Amino acid sequence: MTCKMKKNNIILSFIIACLFILQACEEDLPTMANYKDYSFASVDSDAGSWTPVLLSSPDNIVIADPQPTSSAAYQTELEALKQVRSSLSESQKKAIAYWTNNPTLRWNEIALELIAKYNLIPGPNEDGSYTLPNPNNPDGPPPFPFAHPPYAVRALAYMSVAQYDGLIAAWHYKYQFNRAEPSEVDPSISPDYISNNIPSYPSDGAVVAQASKEVLKAMFPLEADYLEEMANQHLNSLMWAGVNVQSDLDAGKIIGQEVASIALSRAANDNMSKAQPNKAVSDSIKASAYDRFGWQWENLESPVRPVGLTPLYSQVDMWYVPTLEEVRPIAPPGMDSPELAADIKKLVDIADNVTEEQRAIANYWQDGLGTYTPPGHWNKIAIDHLIAYGQNPIRSARTLAYLNIAMMDAGISCWDAKYYYHYPRPIQLIPNFKTIAGTPNFPSYTSGHSVFSAAGAEVLSYVFPQDAQKFREWALEAAVSRVYGGIHWTFDAEVGTTQGIQVASYTIQAAQNDGAN
Amino acid sequence: MKTLKLLVIALAILATNNLAAQTPTDAILMGPKEICMAFTYQYGSWDQYWEGTRLRKNENVATLNQQMGAFIAAIGVHKKVNLLVGVPYVKTHSSEPNGGKMAGAKGFQDISFNVKAQVYERTFEKGALTVLANAGYSTPSTNYLSDYRPYSIGFGASEFNLRLIGQYKWNSGLFMRAATAHLWRGQTEAERDYYYANGSYYTALMDVPNAWEFNLVAGKWFLDNKLKVEASYVGIKSVSGDDIRIYNAGQPTNKVQFDQIGMNTQFFLPPIPWMSVLAFFSHNVNGRNAGKFTRFGIGTTIQFGF
Numbered sequence: 001m002t003c004k005m006k007k008n009n010i011i012l013s014f015i016i017a018c019l020f021i022l023q024a025c026e027e028d029l030p031t032m033a034n035y036k037d038y039s040f041a042s043v044d045s046d047a048g049s050w051t052p053v054l055l056s057s058p059d060n061i062v063i064a065d066p067q068p069t070s071s072a073a074y075q076t077e078l079e080a081l082k083q084v085r086s087s088l089s090e091s092q093k094k095a096i097a098y099w100t101n102n103p104t105l106r107w108n109e110i111a112l113e114l115i116a117k118y119n120l121i122p123g124p125n126e127d128g129s130y131t132l133p134n135p136n137n138p139d140g141p142p143p144f145p146f147a148h149p150p151y152a153v154r155a156l157a158y159m160s161v162a163q164y165d166g167l168i169a170a171w172h173y174k175y176q177f178n179r180a181e182p183s184e185v186d187p188s189i190s191p192d193y194i195s196n197n198i199p200s201y202p203s204d205g206a207v208v209a210q211a212s213k214e215v216l217k218a219m220f221p222l223e224a225d226y227l228e229e230m231a232n233q234h235l236n237s238l239m240w241a242g243v244n245v246q247s248d249l250d251a252g253k254i255i256g257q258e259v260a261s262i263a264l265s266r267a268a269n270d271n272m273s274k275a276q277p278n279k280a281v282s283d284s285i286k287a288s289a290y291d292r293f294g295w296q297w298e299n300l301e302s303p304v305r306p307v308g309l310t311p312l313y314s315q316v317d318m319w320y321v322p323t324l325e326e327v328r329p330i331a332p333p334g335m336d337s338p339e340l341a342a343d344i345k346k347l348v349d350i351a352d353n354v355t356e357e358q359r360a361i362a363n364y365w366q367d368g369l370g371t372y373t374p375p376g377h378w379n380k381i382a383i384d385h386l387i388a389y390g391q392n393p394i395r396s397a398r399t400l401a402y403l404n405i406a407m408m409d410a411g412i413s414c415w416d417a418k419y420y421y422h423y424p425r426p427i428q429l430i431p432n433f434k435t436i437a438g439t440p441n442f443p444s445y446t447s448g449h450s451v452f453s454a455a456g457a458e459v460l461s462y463v464f465p466q467d468a469q470k471f472r473e474w475a476l477e478a479a480v481s482r483v484y485g486g487i488h489w490t491f492d493a494e495v496g497t498t499q500g501i502q503v504a505s506y507t508i509q510a511a512q513n514d515g516a517n
Numbered sequence: 518m519k520t521l522k523l524l525v526i527a528l529a530i531l532a533t534n535n536l537a538a539q540t541p542t543d544a545i546l547m548g549p550k551e552i553c554m555a556f557t558y559q560y561g562s563w564d565q566y567w568e569g570t571r572l573r574k575n576e577n578v579a580t581l582n583q584q585m586g587a588f589i590a591a592i593g594v595h596k597k598v599n600l601l602v603g604v605p606y607v608k609t610h611s612s613e614p615n616g617g618k619m620a621g622a623k624g625f626q627d628i629s630f631n632v633k634a635q636v637y638e639r640t641f642e643k644g645a646l647t648v649l650a651n652a653g654y655s656t657p658s659t660n661y662l663s664d665y666r667p668y669s670i671g672f673g674a675s676e677f678n679l680r681l682i683g684q685y686k687w688n689s690g691l692f693m694r695a696a697t698a699h700l701w702r703g704q705t706e707a708e709r710d711y712y713y714a715n716g717s718y719y720t721a722l723m724d725v726p727n728a729w730e731f732n733l734v735a736g737k738w739f740l741d742n743k744l745k746v747e748a749s750y751v752g753i754k755s756v757s758g759d760d761i762r763i764y765n766a767g768q769p770t771n772k773v774q775f776d777q778i779g780m781n782t783q784f785f786l787p788p789i790p791w792m793s794v795l796a797f798f799s800h801n802v803n804g805r806n807a808g809k810f811t812r813f814g815i816g817t818t819i820q821f822g823f
Contacts, residue, residue, distance in 0.1 A: 029720050029722055029723075029724060030718065030719045031716055031718055032719065033719050034719075109717070112717070116711075116713040116717065117713060120762055120763055120764065120765055123575075123763060123764030142763070301616040301617070302577055302614070302616030303576060303616075351620070359708070363662070363708035366709065367709075369765055369766070370713055370765050371712065371713065372711065377711075434618055434621075435618055436665075438617065438619065486620075
């Protein structure tokens with residue numbers, strides 16, 4: 001009896017041990033990127049003279065001269081800073097660690113998460129009709145927006161441009177006024193971030209917090225409360241961390257607010273509101289393509305979507321490309337061409353014999369519904385590299401602004417080709433064809449992934465030439481991933497890559513002449 | 518200590534889905550040096566699924582078909598201990614026509630190992646009570662992609678489970694059985710390094726929620742213990758996880774729950790008593806982030822000594 005008990009106990013102990021091991025092996029999964037404060041590779045004290053994207057001059061935005069650090073007003077602010085730092089709570093410390101000394105990181109991350117949250121295609125109603133998200137009734141259903149790739153890249157572009165222009169203004173005033181950091185004024189303050197000796201008036205963190213929050217509120221109106229809360233926490237954390245006093249923050253907020261309203265007034269008039277026309281207009285676009293080329297793309301979903309995704313995205317104002325025509329690719333192969341016949345054969349062959357590696361590539365770059373989209377993926381890549389190379393906040397904002405400008409121009413040019421040529425997808429031309437990626441609701445030629453990725457890779461190659469080869473390989477992989485997925489022709493991917501490179505050259509030319517090199 | 522007690526009170530093991538005979542959930546044990554091999558084939562389909570708790574259809578999927586061929590062997594290693602090993606082959610596809618044109622998936626799913634032991638037995642005047650415990654482990658036998666709902670053939674993670682089974686069988690052949698199990702599920706690896714599950718995840722790893730399983734069976738043996746007929750209930754209740762988002766594909770992180778009712782029957786062929794045929798049916802009557810499956814299956818078991 002005793003013996004049996006003992007045996008049972010051993011078995012029980014063994015099972016319990018197994019469970020503990022099992023539980024221990026299950027690490028907590030990261031719900032945010034692992035960003036930390038870091039040392040900047042440069043301070044760019046001349047960045048106030050760089051050419052902004054939207055502002056004609058940094059002193060378009062006016063802030064008051066700061067009180068000298070010897071003044072009673074400043075000393076009062078400094079005391080308030082020391083007071084709050086003397087009893088930081090755990091949640092305040094967490095906020096300090098979260099926001100880091102590069103304010104662009106978390107705002108970019110927040111934008112990507114909102115894109116992933118809102119990148120849901122509206123489903124059909126009971127009667128088979130579809131209701132589109134409506135900015136005038138953002139609650140829906142369906143909620144506004146549907147953050148598809150053209151929407152996402154535009155949101156990112158306006159946010160990054162506002163950050164960049166705002167920081168050019170900030171740098172202009174920082175080095176005009178040269179107000180010392182709090183820790184320099186009072187050595188008893190030891191800030192939580194690595195100090196980079198950048199003048200603290202106005203606060204670059206406040207510029208980015210205010211500008212990003214305002215742009216994102218316009219792009220994701222249902223998130224206004226969340227964004228206000230994040231911006232407040234960010235602003236407070238700058239004081240908790242000991243890097244800014246209240247007047248640094250206030251001046252930064254003024255710049256952020258002003259630059260956001262300049263960016264948003266461009267956004268309000270850039271034709272995005274007309275990008276999703278009604279069925280009659282959509283049908284006439286389709287008919288023109290059929291008249292021109294003898295083919296037309298059809299949506300094959302059930303129930304059929306009456307209008308493809310943003311047929312008039314091509315009419316949205318580009319940033320640096322003067323006309324659509326100069327970057328429009330050549331016509332794709334005709335329906336009876338040997339090129340198309342060869343491609344059909346190739347796609348069928350891939351579908352029948354897809355390797356695990358091809359499947360993994362198709363999935364890795366898919367960035368489909370419910371994710372942060374291909375432009376979001378390239379933002380993540382950019383952030384990882386700008387941290388690796390120690391870019392300071394204004395360099396970071398510049399990288400992201402040109403990246404997103406180039407990708408938005410790329411998207412506009414790509415959508416022009418898509419609806420100008422209105423080329424059918426593989427599932428439309430190959431009987432009984434099955435795909436491992438979902439076929440999107442817009443024409444095939446050229447591939448959005450290819451154009452976005454090539455443009456993104458070119459800008460990153462310009463900014464980080466050491467890694468150019470890697471970026472370009474990734475862009476090619478993202479392009480071919482769509483062929484492996486069965487939803488694009490090889491010429492969609494190849495011509496799209498060339499198109500992306502060409503579109504990005506306009507942005508890169510602007511970057512080469514902005515005074516930051 | 519309380520946790521330990523709860524664990525003890527808790528359950529036993531099990532493997533994968535809905536196998537019908539000689540499974541970790543039933544109260545059958547092979548004698549020492551006996552093997553029972555079961556081969557089953559089942560066909561399941563749904564044309565509606567629960568998106569969160571809302572039942573809906575999706576014409577881009579149309580009807581999701583799932584076929585499963587399973588092999589499971591129960592080996593008597595001791596008069597009160599059996600070892601069970603099994604692996605199913607699963608194939609999925611959409612019915613035609615459908616608006617999505619997505620490829621189905623197929624492959625060997627998870628290999629499972631179970632140890633089932635009789636831990637208590639008492640005979641009464643009118644019947645007998647048997648209590649069994651089962652501990653099991655399963656893990657994907659191939660590199661199938663779990664992050665490919667609704668076509669993926671499994672959740673793609675290892676599972677450890679403990680199950681407790683109690684059965685009372687009357688001398689008349691009538692029996693009632695109840696089983697409960699806790700399923701500890703590990704992580705599955707997606708082929709992307711970011712996903713959204715009520716917030717961002719910066720990893721390819723996805724937590725597959727742990728779950729409780731409940732099983733109730735009422736049945737009777739007829740024809741001199743040659744024919745068994747059972748009515749069953751199976752409940753799966755994930756304890757955590759996110760809901761499928763509107764008109765979006767599911768993913769392995771989802772909180773999967775369902776209530777399934779079914780019928781099982783097994784018949785031992787009088788001329789060949791070492792062989793039986795079986796048939797089963799089940800239907801999901803309620804669920805969350807699950808297909809409203811209806812399944813039919815047939816199978817055979819072969820028993821021999823070694």
